[in-house]
Amino acid sequence: MSGSKNYSKRMRFALLGGLVTIFALGLWLGRFSPFPSQSAAGDIPDPPPAFIRQGENIVIPEGSALRSRLKVEPVTVKNSPHVLQLPGVVEADPSRTVNVLPPVAGKVVKLDIQLGDVVKKGQPLVVLDSGDLAQAYADDDKARSALKRIKSSLERARGVHESGGGPLKDVQQAEDDYAQAEAEYNRAEARLKEIGALGETKDKSRLLTLISPNAGIVTALTTASGAFANDPTASIMTISNLDSVWVTAMVPESDIAYISRGQSVDVSFAAYPEQVHHGEVSFVSAVVEPDTRRTKVRICFANPEGKFKPNMFANVKCYLPQSSTVFVPDSALLMNNDKITVLVETEPWTFVRRAVVCGYGEGDGTRIDNGLSPGDRIVVKGGVLLND
Numbered sequence: 325m326s327g328s329k330n331y332s333k334r335m336r337f338a339l340l341g342g343l344v345t346i347f348a349l350g351l352w353l354g355r356f357s358p359f360p361s362q363s364a365a366g367d368i369p370d371p372p373p374a375f376i377r378q379g380e381n382i383v384i385p386e387g388s389a390l391r392s393r394l395k396v397e398p399v400t401v402k403n404s405p406h407v408l409q410l411p412g413v414v415e416a417d418p419s420r421t422v423n424v425l426p427p428v429a430g431k432v433v434k435l436d437i438q439l440g441d442v443v444k445k446g447q448p449l450v451v452l453d454s455g456d457l458a459q460a461y462a463d464d465d466k467a468r469s470a471l472k473r474i475k476s477s478l479e480r481a482r483g484v485h486e487s488g489g490g491p492l493k494d495v496q497q498a499e500d501d502y503a504q505a506e507a508e509y510n511r512a513e514a515r516l517k518e519i520g521a522l523g524e525t526k527d528k529s530r531l532l533t534l535i536s537p538n539a540g541i542v543t544a545l546t547t548a549s550g551a552f553a554n555d556p557t558a559s560i561m562t563i564s565n566l567d568s569v570w571v572t573a574m575v576p577e578s579d580i581a582y583i584s585r586g587q588s589v590d591v592s593f594a595a596y597p598e599q600v601h602h603g604e605v606s607f608v609s610a611v612v613e614p615d616t617r618r619t620k621v622r623i624c625f626a627n628p629e630g631k632f633k634p635n636m637f638a639n640v641k642c643y644l645p646q647s648s649t650v651f652v653p654d655s656a657l658l659m660n661n662d663k664i665t666v667l668v669e670t671e672p673w674t675f676v677r678r679a680v681v682c683g684y685g686e687g688d689g690t691r692i693d694n695g696l697s698p699g700d701r702i703v704v705k706g707g708v709l710l711n712d
Contacts, residue, residue: 375710382710384673395705396669401698402651402691405643406684408582412573412591412638417624420565422537426553427519430454430532432560439545443536443563450560452532452553460519464512467505474498474505540565543634564634569627571603573640574618582644583608589623590641593632601625605642649683650692656704657682657690658711666696667703667710675703675710 372387384390430452437449481498484490521532544562547553553560571591575583587605607622623640625632657680658665664682667675680695696702703710 380676381670382667382675382677384675386673390706390709391673393706393709394703396701397704398699398701399692399696400651401648403646403648406646406686406691408575408579408642408644410573410575410640410642412571412623412640414593414632414634414636414638415570415572415622416543416564416566416634417568417570420538420540420568421543422540422563423559424449424534424537424561424563425559426452426534426556428452428454428456428460428532429554429556430456430530430552432547432549432551432553433531435547435549437542437545437561439542441542443540443542445536445539447536449534449536450547452534453530454532455530457519457521457532458530460512460515460521464509464516467509467512471502471505471509474502478502536563538563538565566627566630566632566634569625569632569634570607570622571625571632571638571640572620572622573638574613574616575621575642577612577617577619579644580608580612580619583619583621583642588643591623591625592639592641594637594639596631644684646684646691650696650698650700651686651689652692652696652702653689653704654685656702656707658707660711667707668696669701669703 372385374384374388374390376383376385384394431454432450433453434451435449436447436451437443443449478495478498478501481490481495485492485495519532520534540563542561543564544559546558547560583605585605585608589603589605591601591603592599593601603623603625605621606624607620609620612619652666656666658667658677660677663679665677665679668678670676678695681693683691683693685691
């Protein structure tokens, strides 16, 4: 009985010791708790706001994290010309380009050249077998024979009249017949000359040889041996003299007023990207293309080595004179309510939003036509953090 009582007493002491140990451990852990007490939390001040609006002003208070993220600089002023870049293409000089047309209908029996060949002035190009040429020769022979016969009749009528054996009306009729025969002969000769044949030649065959009207390169060929050339208005080949070529560019309607003849330009070609060729505007079209609202300008280049080939792409740089204007980086421009604005510093770390009118864009920024003045300081980086 006494043993049972001693056991119960020992159990109560053990439980009491355990509770004391747990309480002491809780107090010790509470000293290192990561959660501050209510009194300690109340001692930490609230962080300052990123920015404060005071009417139209935007103030960046001291201690704001935005002060390290914004970059403020004075605007710059530029008076250098604006560079207008235009796409261009190489074209043959129209005054040095000839379309070869068949003067008569016929069949191509011989083709002496190929596309891309270099030809000289007077060089044979193609031979046509033409029935029209044979008819023209026959008409010329007939007119020449009639003229000769009527001329003899006229001389005879004059002789008879002078001897008193014939009336004057016979002479007048003979003179009228002669005038008509002479006109017909001149027409037949003119037709042969137009074709490129001579009426007095002994070889009056059906074959006609077309020769090159100028020196150059065959840049287009639309016929072949055995083909028929029945349309005298359709070109069978084009010969271009490429000793000089044109670079043609299209100027937007809004910039036409700044382009004039004699203006200096720089031209680079896709085939020779590292070479810049200096030239002058030699032609400004008097009309605006209705579909593109652009005007053609041409720059003439000497091409003795044949480097510049028709239809090559080019990049044309025109230098448009400009007055001194304010210039800002593109990162300073902010869209706000469909307007382009900048943030102008009125006092240290105090800014006001101001609408601006942009001019030409350059590679590293934009010209400002209205809204800023030299000496203004603006936010050039991080302004989007203050945007609405």
